[in-house]
Amino acid sequence: MRRRDLLQALGLATVLASAPMANATPAASPPCRPTGALGIVIERASGSVLLVDNQARSTITRIEGLGDVSHASATFSPDERFAFVFGRDGGLTKIDLLTGRIAARVVQGGNSIGGAISDDGKLVAVSNYEPGGVKVFSAADLTLVADIPAMVDGARSKVVGLVDTPGRRFLYSLFEAGEIWLADFSGGDKPRITLLGHAGKEPYDGLIDPSGRYYIAGLFGEDGMALVDLWQDPPRIRRILNGYGRGERRLPVYKMPHLEGWTQAGGDYFFPSVGHHEVLVMNGRTFELEMKIPVHGQPVFVMARPDGRHLWVNFAPPNNDTIQIIDTPTRRVIHTMKPGRGMLHMEFTGRGAEVWCSVRDENRIDIFDTHTFGKIASLPAKAPSGIFFTPRAHRIGL
Amino acid sequence: MRKLSWNVRRVRLRKRLMIFGALCALFPLASSIALPARPVPATTSKPIDELVRLVRQDCGSCHGLTLKGGLGKPLLPENLAGRDADTLAQIILDGIPGTPMPPWRGILAENDALWIARKLKEGFPDAAP
Numbered sequence: 001m002r003r004r005d006l007l008q009a010l011g012l013a014t015v016l017a018s019a020p021m022a023n024a025t026p027a028a029s030p031p032c033r034p035t036g037a038l039g040i041v042i043e044r045a046s047g048s049v050l051l052v053d054n055q056a057r058s059t060i061t062r063i064e065g066l067g068d069v070s071h072a073s074a075t076f077s078p079d080e081r082f083a084f085v086f087g088r089d090g091g092l093t094k095i096d097l098l099t100g101r102i103a104a105r106v107v108q109g110g111n112s113i114g115g116a117i118s119d120d121g122k123l124v125a126v127s128n129y130e131p132g133g134v135k136v137f138s139a140a141d142l143t144l145v146a147d148i149p150a151m152v153d154g155a156r157s158k159v160v161g162l163v164d165t166p167g168r169r170f171l172y173s174l175f176e177a178g179e180i181w182l183a184d185f186s187g188g189d190k191p192r193i194t195l196l197g198h199a200g201k202e203p204y205d206g207l208i209d210p211s212g213r214y215y216i217a218g219l220f221g222e223d224g225m226a227l228v229d230l231w232q233d234p235p236r237i238r239r240i241l242n243g244y245g246r247g248e249r250r251l252p253v254y255k256m257p258h259l260e261g262w263t264q265a266g267g268d269y270f271f272p273s274v275g276h277h278e279v280l281v282m283n284g285r286t287f288e289l290e291m292k293i294p295v296h297g298q299p300v301f302v303m304a305r306p307d308g309r310h311l312w313v314n315f316a317p318p319n320n321d322t323i324q325i326i327d328t329p330t331r332r333v334i335h336t337m338k339p340g341r342g343m344l345h346m347e348f349t350g351r352g353a354e355v356w357c358s359v360r361d362e363n364r365i366d367i368f369d370t371h372t373f374g375k376i377a378s379l380p381a382k383a384p385s386g387i388f389f390t391p392r393a394h395r396i397g398l
Numbered sequence: 399m400r401k402l403s404w405n406v407r408r409v410r411l412r413k414r415l416m417i418f419g420a421l422c423a424l425f426p427l428a429s430s431i432a433l434p435a436r437p438v439p440a441t442t443s444k445p446i447d448e449l450v451r452l453v454r455q456d457c458g459s460c461h462g463l464t465l466k467g468g469l470g471k472p473l474l475p476e477n478l479a480g481r482d483a484d485t486l487a488q489i490i491l492d493g494i495p496g497t498p499m500p501p502w503r504g505i506l507a508e509n510d511a512l513w514i515a516r517k518l519k520e521g522f523p524d525a526a527p
Contacts, residue, residue, distance in 0.1 A: 044463065068462070070464075087461060089466075111468060252493065255456070257457045
């Protein structure tokens with residue numbers, strides 16, 4: 001009896017304690033909204049993003065005031081409530097997906113290119129072109145935690161291919177210096193910075209595999225890539241796919257390819273070739289080139305459907321009106337379509353049933369069934385570029 | 399006679415010098431006025447709005463939508479002041495070997511490249527809405 005009374009009293013106390021808080025701020029409490037199917041679409045020219053729902057296939061709201069978001073990318077907090085948008089003008093914006101409002105914003109550099117969130121969700125790192133270097137912020141309120149200059153021989157280098165890796169660590173490459181660096185925050189907010197070594201000429205982007213073990217930097221200045229095995233102690237750099245374009249004429253590249261969402265499918269890896277209208281297939285165990293799949297143009301994104309069965313590929317200008325779909329086991333292009341000019345980015349829904357494609361010059365997002373390749377719906381958007389859905393919150397390196 | 403003759407010569411010389419000086423003074427002035435007023439090519443192979451979009455979007459993927467620079471150098475008038483339009487047009491057409499700047503010949507005609515070069519030096523128009 002006495003024990004039950006006590007429990008009841010405690011329960012009542014809890015209700016009483018929480019009730020005034022709820023009553024005091026009814027306007028501030030965010031709408032109750034599941035976030036697992038939410039995402040944002042960058043509206044490149046107008047400094048805005050769309051908050052979208054990929055289950056309802058609809059736009060919830062437009063969020064403005066993000067500055068120059070050409071080439072913007074985004075990452076998510078582990079609870080899928082907040083998106084961190086990395087703008088071209090150095091702006092870092094934290095968006096609340098529940099309220100559809102900007103929760104915090106800083107302009108942290110002159111010219112930035114991307115970012116990453118630490119595995120514990122506490123640190124947001126931004127890579128900068130101008131001035132080169134990495135700045136790391138508290139995910140909670142965007143206060144500066146660490147400023148890591150990328151100085152090599154007295155010159156600042158542009159930072160590319162910044163990714164998170166387990167243990168509060170970030171990896172990045174330096175475009176001019178051709179180096180790969182590791183920033184380790186496992187000991188607190190003062191990072192240990194380590195040069196892992198020389199990658200090669202002009203690394204343009206980097207990616208990490210879903211286990212966080214392998215980091216690969218793509219090279220623009222030469223045919224090849226650099227591989228870091230983070231399970232080795234100390235991690236070492238190894239050159240892979242050397243001279244993959246040997247004997248072939250190098251074609252002009254009108255847009256830098258991207259390495260994103262490490263395209264591992266059926267045990268092998270798929271990358272855009274640089275200066276060749278091909279997708280490279282690399283053996284997942286030996287890291288040797290298996291074959292080259294001829295495609296429609298210079299590939300920009302080679303994205304695996306989440307199950308890995310198909311790869312969706314888009315292209316640099318003047319072929320940026322086209323998408324091709326490659327069948328992973330047969331390694332052949334099985335479908336080609338032309339949704340419209342400025343086909344910039346593709347993002348799969350969580351388990352890959354549908355894919356959203358931004359068609360910049362048509363001011364439209366097209367949604368396709370990934371099995372029939374039929375168009376399901378279109379949504380208006382102002383010059384859309386990157387599309388980012390919340391399942392990225394739970395994937396290493398995204 | 400001789401004195402008069404000298405005076406006449408002196409006056410003539412002064413006149414000639416004045417004309418020469420005026421010409422010297424006018425010439426750079428005239429040329430500096432004439433250069434910016436030099437009309438952009440009357441014809442471009444592609445429609446103007448397509449060239450504007452190409453520069454803002456495609457060049458912009460390296461040089462930034464606002465042309466303030468990115469992986470590529472900034473392309474604002476103050477950055478290009480030291481280069482003439484013909485040189486810039488050649489860079490657009492032939493690229494810069496050994497760097498990511500590709501040759502745009504084949505996508506852009508020479509008059510397109512010259513139009514872009516001149517407009518970049520003036521301050522490039524915004525993309526049509």
